[in-house]
Amino acid sequence: MSHGFETLAIHAGQDPEVRTGAVIPPIYQTSTYAQDAVGAPRQGYEYSRSGNPTRDALQECLAALEGGRVGLAFASGLAAEDTLLRTVCRPGDHVVIPDDAYGGTYRLFARVAERWGLTYTPAKVSDVDAVRAAIRPTTKIVWIETPTNPLLGIADIAALAGVAHDAGALLAVDNTFASPYLQQPLAHGADVVVHSTTKYVGGHSDVVGGALVVADQALGDELRYHQNAMGAINGPFDAWLTLRGIKTLGVRMDRHCDNAERIAAFLASHAKVAQVIYPGLPSHPGHEVAAKQMRRFGGMISFRAAGGEEHAVQVCNRARLFVLAESLGGVESLIEHPGRMTHASAAGSPLEVPGDLVRLSVGIETVDDLLADLEQALG
Numbered sequence: 280m281s282h283g284f285e286t287l288a289i290h291a292g293q294d295p296e297v298r299t300g301a302v303i304p305p306i307y308q309t310s311t312y313a314q315d316a317v318g319a320p321r322q323g324y325e326y327s328r329s330g331n332p333t334r335d336a337l338q339e340c341l342a343a344l345e346g347g348r349v350g351l352a353f354a355s356g357l358a359a360e361d362t363l364l365r366t367v368c369r370p371g372d373h374v375v376i377p378d379d380a381y382g383g384t385y386r387l388f389a390r391v392a393e394r395w396g397l398t399y400t401p402a403k404v405s406d407v408d409a410v411r412a413a414i415r416p417t418t419k420i421v422w423i424e425t426p427t428n429p430l431l432g433i434a435d436i437a438a439l440a441g442v443a444h445d446a447g448a449l450l451a452v453d454n455t456f457a458s459p460y461l462q463q464p465l466a467h468g469a470d471v472v473v474h475s476t477t478k479y480v481g482g483h484s485d486v487v488g489g490a491l492v493v494a495d496q497a498l499g500d501e502l503r504y505h506q507n508a509m510g511a512i513n514g515p516f517d518a519w520l521t522l523r524g525i526k527t528l529g530v531r532m533d534r535h536c537d538n539a540e541r542i543a544a545f546l547a548s549h550a551k552v553a554q555v556i557y558p559g560l561p562s563h564p565g566h567e568v569a570a571k572q573m574r575r576f577g578g579m580i581s582f583r584a585a586g587g588e589e590h591a592v593q594v595c596n597r598a599r600l601f602v603l604a605e606s607l608g609g610v611e612s613l614i615e616h617p618g619r620m621t622h623a624s625a626a627g628s629p630l631e632v633p634g635d636l637v638r639l640s641v642g643i644e645t646v647d648d649l650l651a652d653l654e655q656a657l658g
Contacts, residue, residue, distance in 0.1 A: 292339030349499025356475025370396025433565025440468030478608030535578030
């Protein structure tokens with residue numbers, strides 16, 4: 280029997296606990312498990328790096344929300360990314376990445392994986408031909424974000440799945456900005472979905488985590504082996520917090536989107552804003568593709584300050600209700616200057632972001648209060 284998204288978010292992997300009937304999965308805060316006999320671990324549990332019931336509940340729920348067969352939870356989004364790369368790739372292989380990828384992703388490729396022998400080529404993921412041109416015979420993964428971070432570019436998942444598969448590569452989609460509620464990349468042909476569950480999935484700025492979800496059982500088994508072998512799993516309390524956040528993902532995302540739509544319209548008409556970048560605006564070049572593959576357009580907005588970089592920095596410093604902080608996707612609204620904060624590692628590279636750019640993570644507060652804060656911050 281199939282169920283709706285909100286039902287899966289509350290129930291998938293989360294049946295009442297058998298012994299007591301506890302409605303919420305317990306936090307199994309244990310490192311090891313008593314075994315019934317040598318070579319006979321009880322229900323398969325022997326050591327919590329290899330398996331933990333709380334983490335398993337989260338992994339089952341994540342797989343259900345993304346329409347996948349295997350979900351895996353990690354200590355952070357970057358831990359999930361690193362595990363994917365070292366599972367699928369070998370030294371000498373190549374990956375295509377977004378030309379405005381998240382700064383941490385770029386740092387992983389440029390400062391860590393490249394030293395291991397993995398090469399990469401940035402490409403504009405909103406341009407199918409540009410991605411195709413970036414592929415080499417050694418390409419193992421076409422890695423995309425949609426929307427991208429922080430320029431909110433939109434990639435056509437189905438089209439790029441075809442490009443990747445024609446080249447014998449996998450398509451990995453970082454779905455952090457959209458969340459499974461707004462977009463399910465596996466349904467459009469992607470092979471792997473990547474999440475920083477720290478963001479919208481957890482949703483309350485109180486836990487760090489990451490996830491991989493795949494539709495192919497064999498790939499899932501290989502990733503699970505590396506998850507255990509590399510060991511970057513999340514702890515049971517982190518898994519429990521993430522599950523608690525997931526339960527309200529649908530209702531939170533609806534409010535994030537409601538507020539973001541109002542704020543994008545406000546900024547688009549403001550004299551001190553040079554450009555608003557939001558996929559929900561018809562002026563966004565990726566608007567039609569986003570409308571095809573997303574339920575709604577998300578809670579992330581970027582804009583370019585009319586007064587240049589110093590004005591952008593001033594806006595960030597003046598904001599009061601929008602908290603000046605890195606990260607995104609929590610119930611509270613955040614503001615940041617990507618060039619000097621989340622994307623500082625990309626300075627001087629092809630992925631450097633404009634100095635006049637401001638990024639907003641629009642929360643679920645009363646929208647009129649958020650609008651008033653932006654009005655005063657813009658000066």
